[in-house]
Amino acid sequence: MLKRIFTVTAIGIMLFANIFPNARAQTAAPLTREELQAQIEQKNRQLDTINNQVQTAQKNLEATQNQTRTLQKEITQLNGSIKQLDLNILGDAISVQKLNLEIDSLNYDVKDTLSSIDDKKQAINKLLVELQKNDGGAPNLLMVLLKNGTLADSIMETQSMVNLRSQLSLDIQNLSGLSRTLNDKIKQSSQKKSEVQLHQKNLAVRKEIAADQTATRKITLVQTKNQESTYQQQLADLKKQQDSISDEIGKAEDQLRASFNTGLLPTKRPGVLAWPLPPPIRITQHFGEKSYLYRNKPHNGLDIGIPIGTPVFAADDGAVVAVDNNDRSSRQKYQYGKYILIKHDNNLTTLYAHLSRQIVSAGANVKRGDLIGYSGNTGYATGPHLHFGLYWAPSVIMKSIPPAAGLVPIGVVVNPEDYL
Incomplete structure (x- = not known):
């Protein structure tokens, strides 16, 4: 032995x-x-x-x-x-x-x-x-x-x-x-x-x-001719166009909400989703909060203040269903700007918006924690941040809403903080 x-x-x-x-x-x-x-x-x-x-x-x-x-x-x-x-x-x-x-x-x-x-x-x-x-x-x-x-x-x-x-x-x-x-x-x-x-x-x-960002700064000064009055006129035109986009999204959401079945959502608990950003997390606007930027309408996602160029990660395993851009130029910035939409197996779909870079493609499968892009200030926003949205997956549709470029994701929104 x-x-x-x-x-x-x-x-x-x-x-x-x-x-x-x-x-x-x-x-x-x-x-x-x-x-x-x-x-x-x-x-x-x-x-x-x-x-x-x-x-x-x-x-x-x-x-x-x-x-x-x-x-x-x-x-x-x-x-x-x-x-x-x-x-x-x-x-x-x-x-x-x-x-x-x-x-x-x-x-x-x-x-x-x-x-x-x-x-x-x-x-x-x-x-x-x-x-x-x-x-x-x-x-x-x-x-x-x-x-x-x-x-x-x-x-x-x-x-x-x-x-x-x-x-x-x-x-x-x-x-x-x-x-x-x-x-x-x-x-x-x-x-x-x-x-x-x-x-x-x-x-x-x-x-x-x-x-x-350096190029955007130069374009901004050239197109406004460094005149505040010109800038304010451009801003007013942009706001009017964005208000029209928001109204159309609101109507579509109301129609989709009529068929919303809360019983199909996963149980609310922490950890269902991972935070899409590295710590520390600084929430600048919670879900449902009202803001002048959205004409005092409830906010449909979670805004996290973060420097431009911060890595953004997938909140859970899933399939990338959309990688798009609603902006037409550095001055014509609409809705979500550069965004990524990921559908998960638990009847949830996550939205990562206002990105500066997207490094995944539609149709790709991602794992929880995978690097998918970098935060930015694209779209209709007042400063650098990540808009993290959450939808009831069966309700999500993609719609063309001019003057926004590309397609805009619309669906029944859910509070992300119920699952983070």
């Missing part, structure tokens, strides 16, 4: 050695552990400073959203958004540097763990050899007594073999623990490499969005 255990253990050691054949091939970081840790802490301090500046800029932007709309206010908001984007671009670059330093530090841990595994393997092999010399480690007391001649020597030899077996058992347990540690370290390294890729993607996208 003991021989079988030793054989299985030895095979397990060889198999484990083959699981990570390239682990030792990793290039050691040129910095020491202490230097790496010092640089990681420095990057953390830099990120804290940047995050504080981003949050301050966001609060300043949100403070202006309820102010009277003027040309100067819009230019101030555009400048604020560009500043936020520049800060977040810098933050992404520093995050990539920090993650790479953490990966280098993990490489040290992997190297040390592999060295400990090698030591344990050698110790186990040595114990196996010693025990094999004694007939597989099963002491025959009569043979030991005849060989040694005295009872004391026989007892000492028998105890020595018992100690060898105990040490072997302990070494095998330690080896098992080291293997789990190695797996954890390699998993952490893999996760950090995925985070590096995400930050690199965010950085590239945010640079594009910053260029868009």
